[in-house]
Amino acid sequence: MTCRTCRVPVLTQFASPDLVGAIVEGGLDPAGDPRWPDSGAESPAEYARWSGHLCGMACLRMTLGPGAPSLFALRDGALRYGAYTDGADSDGVIKGLVYAPFARYASEVHGLDAVVHRELSPAGILELLDEGRRVMASVHFGIRHPQQPAPGRGGHLVLLTSRTADGGGVHFHNPSGTSAATRAAGLPLPVFERFFAGRGVSLPGGARNG
Ligand SMILES: [Zn+2]
DSSP: OBOTTTOOBOOOSSSOGGGHHHHHTTOOOGGGOTTGGGGTOSSHHHHHHHGGGOHHHHHHHHHHOTTOOOHHHHHHHHHHTTSEEOSGGGTTOOEEOOHHHHHHHHHHHHOOOOEEESSOOHHHHHHHHHTTEEEEEEEOGGGGOTTSOOOOSOSEEEEEEEEOTTSSEEEEEOTTOSSHHHHEEEEEHHHHHHHEEEEEEEEEOOTTOO
16 A cells, blocks of 8 residues: 555564454464565564564565565565574574664665665754655664653564654654554654654655655
């Protein structure tokens, strides 16, 4: 599905957008997602183990647009660059996304001018959007419930693609949005800021952006 606001695809980190809520809030084992093969995973078990970590790969897929590789094909590439760790060096725990190797991967393999922003202010986000760039921003996953207090900052990635129509907020795509309205959402900057960890990776906007 292409977003009517920003013309960027709306994609989730789980293969079935309709099951995101059941998986992230209802306790459904992702292995029960019947569309798991669409993700490119080798098995339901691999899909279940990784899908919760693939918000960054969903953002990358949205940036690459139609014809982008599958979530797990991108994961394979990111893993090769060290953007995720999943081995003896991390006790078998999946860690990531690590920004610097991710930016190298996005640049060298996908030709994207990716820039790591270790300190990024909300105003800095607006500047990047005004330059026509998109921003993969670290936010708390609770951002899908912006009317509630923020449980924390960071840990999840969303793709900011433009300002909101009134100019004062940010429009973004959330890979773990549990409804159409939270998968492609707009928030006033002060509300977004409550969930924002102050760091991210900027990526070029597409020719069709805006
Ligand atoms: Zn959009």
